[in-house]
Amino acid sequence: MIPRFEIKDLEIIKKIEVPSSCLRRQLNNLLQDSKEIAAIVEKIDIETGTYRLVLTGKLDN
Numbered sequence: 001m002i003p004r005f006e007i008k009d010l011e012i013i014k015k016i017e018v019p020s021s022c023l024r025r026q027l028n029n030l031l032q033d034s035k036e037i038a039a040i041v042e043k044i045d046i047e048t049g050t051y052r053l054v055l056t057g058k059l060d061n
Contacts, residue, residue: 005033007059027055035060 005026012018013026031037034057043052 004061005029005059006061030055030057030059033060034058 009026009030013023013030018026037055037057040054040056041051042054043050045051
């Protein structure tokens, strides 16, 4: 059984030093275990490829 994403797991994402592979895995788990999800693109820089994305949702506990 795959462990469910819990609110305390957000502390892992919050850390800046988290390796990108860990961040990808945590974000994937978060999205899969959420029943309400929305994304807002706050900023896009076409020249540099950087972006800022805000995710909101509710965990399906």
